[in-house]
Amino acid sequence: MQLTLRDFFMRLPLVTGIGPKTCVACWHWLMAHPQIQVITAATLDQLGAELPLTADRRKQLHLELFSHAMNQRITENLTHSGCLTIVDHAYPPQLKEIYTPPVALFFQGDLRNLQGPQLAVVGSRHPTAYALTAMRLLLPPVVETNICIVSGLAQGVDTLSHQVALAHRGRTVAVIGTGLDKCYPAANRDLMDTLAHDQLVLSEYPWGTNGARHHFPERNRIIAGLSQSVLVVEAAHHSGSLITANFALQENRNVLAVPGTIDGPNSVGTNELILAGAKPILNSDHIIEEVLVDKLP
Secondary structure, eight states: OOEEHHHHHHHGGGSTTOOHHHHHHHHHHHHTOTTOOEEOHHHHHHHHHHTTOOHHHHHHHHHHTTOHHHHHHHHHHHHHOEEEETTSTTSOHHHHTSSSOOSEEEEEEOGGGGSSOEEEEEOOSSOOHHHHHHHHHHHHHHHHTTOEEEEOOOTTHHHHHHHHHHHTTOOEEEEOSSOTTOOSSGGGHHHHHHHHHHSEEEESSOTTOOOOTTHHHHHHHHHHHHOSEEEEOOOOTTOHHHHHHHHHHHTTOEEEEOOOOTTOGGGHHHHHHHHTTOEEOOSHHHHHHHHTTTTOO
8 A cells, every 4th residue: 555645644643652753754754755755665664764763663653554444534534624734735834944843734714824924822811801902902903914813712812812803804723732623612612613614723633632731832833833923912920822932932933922010910921021032012013013024115
């Protein structure tokens, strides 16, 4: 049996014991061997020897990659969603630049939302009234400039960022930490259904995958990787939003932060980001000029 490169990358993350780093190593290896356009058992032997992969990982690849069970899993996912792989033309070039780009993303919605400028918006799951007011002031002009809002469909700042994009007839992308049949939090099910129908929802986790604690930091690297800039609206000390900001810094993205009060627990993270060099955001133009820096006259 043989697989196209696209089929290979759809299946590879689903193989037992194969994580994101191994997937990326396989992608780099194949890019260094452009003459290889199909994957066979012999190709796996060559790949496993040259990377090198452990004996256990080589065994799992041979056992699972071409198996009937894998065929069924892929069929189940493609029945409910599309799959964007790292060798597809529509895969965003900026996402390929990150340290561990996902080799496959399951999706529902319109992949055209990945084209053009992207702004990640992250922040507290329990935002203050100040944060909500700031977003309602700052984001509508950004959305109306055709900048796509990327966020994680979490409670709080994420939810409002998607809602603002919808309210102003803009574009938005949700990157989630579960399979596309799950919704976390459950209260966002209607919003997720709307985004899946009219916008775009992405996940690197296959159909049926429940949320796990480590999924959300993994999801954050994709949010940062898709975007030219990351806006942190409100974040407590050591919050998950700061993980996304750190990914952005590591990947040479712009980090923007809304200043907060010096005595507010939810402003500690954003104020510390500004102290460390993030751009303070006082109006919408400050965001637009950062995201569109290469496109403005």
